[in-house]
Amino acid sequence: MAETTQTQTPEVDYTLNNPDTLTKYKTAAQISHKVLEAVSAQCVEGAKIIELCQNGDKLLEEELAKVYKGKKIQKGIGHPTTVSPNSYVTPYTPLVSEAAEAETTLKAGEIAKIQLGAQIDGFGTIVCDMVVVGASEVTGREADLIHATHYANELLLRLMAPPGLLATGSEEEKKKAAAAKAPTQARITQLIEKVAKTYDCNVVENTTSWLFERNEIEAEKKIILSPGSGVKGEGVPDVGEVWGVEVGLSLGSGKVKNLDHRPTLHRRTTTTYQLKRPSSRATLTEIVKKFGQFPFSLRQLDDEKSAKVGVIESVRNGVLRQYEPAGDADNAAVSRYLTTIAITKNGITKLAAPAAPDFEKVKSDKKIEDEEILKILELPLSKSTGSKNKNKKKKAKKADGTDE
Missing domain, CATH: 3.90.230.10 (Creatinase/methionine aminopeptidase superfamily)
Structure with missing residues (x-):
């Protein structure tokens, strides 16, 4: 065989x-x-x-x-x-x-x-x-x-x-820092x-x-x-x-309050759930195809109005995370x-x-x-490799013909 x-x-x-x-x-x-x-x-x-x-x-x-x-x-x-x-x-x-x-x-x-x-x-x-x-x-x-x-x-x-x-510094100093x-x-x-x-x-x-x-x-x-x-x-x-x-940062207390706005920003989670409503399944299919697990706005979906309804079941069962709109508790900048x-x-x-x-x-x-x-x-923030500076110096030499 x-x-x-x-x-x-x-x-x-x-x-x-x-x-x-x-x-x-x-x-x-x-x-x-x-x-x-x-x-x-x-x-x-x-x-x-x-x-x-x-x-x-x-x-x-x-x-x-x-x-x-x-x-x-x-x-x-x-x-x-x-x-x-x-x-x-x-x-x-x-x-x-x-x-x-x-x-x-x-x-x-x-x-x-x-x-x-x-x-x-x-x-x-x-x-x-x-x-x-x-x-x-x-x-x-x-x-x-x-x-x-x-x-x-x-x-x-x-x-x-x-x-x-x-x-x-020395190897000993580096080891101590690490x-x-x-x-x-x-x-x-x-x-x-x-x-x-x-x-x-x-x-x-x-x-x-x-x-x-x-x-x-x-x-x-x-x-x-x-x-x-x-x-x-x-x-x-x-x-x-x-x-x-x-x-x-805030010019106020830094405390936060929920705003009286509809949550419009969502993101798919790793939670799976058998959605019951056909409209919910259709909305989720579009979300997965277009955005994967990255955040999206409801306005990015083909039909914004039906999307507002289509996400409800997914949010309720943890399939989608909705980001609650929030603002400064003191209305400060x-x-x-x-x-x-x-x-x-x-x-x-x-x-x-x-x-x-x-x-x-x-x-x-x-x-x-x-x-x-x-x-x-x-x-x-990072180690200086020095290569960029060297390149700049080489270009400067070529430009003015000097070695300094």
């Missing part, structure tokens, strides 16, 4: 050890940055939030269509475009069919948070930045909030570097709160950073800043991981940054990140004086 041999498809390495993985993350990040810049420029006084969200999603799809053409690689929106007004804490994406919300516009002077992301082959890069609507220069409390958010974010990124990863324990989440919160207090701000409760994996933006590890009662983070960042790092980072043996790489504020135009009369905080902020 003849033996039949089966050829097995080699298992693909989806970790950062595979250069293709990092390339996909970086390509998705370039798209996220490009669209973020375009939507931010459109955040002017009187702009309708629904139109900003629609424009952002259209741009994401157009840019995604330009990459990995003709290849059997899944790609799409990793996070729909959301624009959150002044006191809104969570990503906000209104629906066309909700008449009152569809008319919501941006007001001069408020802080608008823009969040969006692209994904390629399941590798998502989400980013959130903010603009002060209609302001060429920012002073006063809004400037305090922006300064505080920038430095809190830079501090958190440095606290996420595994101990000893960027240590210098043996140190990573800061606890309580300690991280304490340090971030120090920065916030410097600028008379408060950390938004339960601000969560998540471990990202392929097709998953809420993996097992998470860091929670200012956790509420009964809430705690899990795990510490490690080499080879990708994280979505979030910082949110809040900020949000979200940075997608990769942790490699060379340190932390910002894949998709908010732009650094122009401090010539954003002026606060407050400054950080705590020596411990300043010392951490001075630390590099």
Whole structure:
């Protein structure tokens, strides 16, 4: 009897050890940055939030269509475009069919948070930045909030570097640094709160950073800043991981309240359930096909009105997670940054990140004086390879003909 041999498809390495993985993350990040810049420029006084969200999603799809053409690689929106007004804490994406919300516009002077992301082959890069609507220069409390958010974010990124990863000095000093324990989440919160207090701000409760994996933006590890009662983070960042790092501060107490809006942002979970209603099954099929397990807005589905009904059974049985709209309990202005980072043996790489504020135009009369905080902020995020500087020097030599 003849033996039949089966050829097995080699298992693909989806970790950062595979250069293709990092390339996909970086390509998705370039798209996220490009669209973020375009939507931010459109955040002017009187702009309708629904139109900003629609424009952002259209741009994401157009840019995604330009990459990995003709290849059997899944790609799409990793996070729909959301624009959150002044006191809104969570990503906000209104629906066309909700008449009152569809008319919501941006007001001069408020802080608008823009969040969006692209994904390629399941590798998502989400980013959130903010603009002060209609302001060429920012002073006063809004400037305090922006300064505080920038430095809190830079501090958190440095606290996420595994101990000893960027240590210098003798081998003995490096070993000692590597043996140190990573800061606890309580300690991280304490340090971030120090920065916030410097600028008379408060950390938004339960601000969560998540471990990202392929097709998953809420993996097992998470860091929670200012956790509420009964809430705690899990795990510490490690080499080879990708994280979505979030910082949110408030000019109020930092406490959060649910808003009287329909939840419009959802995400499929790993829970399975035999849905009873045909409309529920049809809606879920469309969701799985279009978005996988990435977040989506109900406005992205073919029929928005039927989608509002079609998700109810899935939400009730845990097949879909719905994100409850929340805002600052004091209706105070809040900020949000979200940075997608990769942790490699060379340190932390910002894949998709908010732009650094122009401090010539954003002026606060407050400054950080705590020596411990300043010392951490001075630390590099990654090892300097020196290759870029060498290349620059070579180009300079060719340009002016000198050897200096």
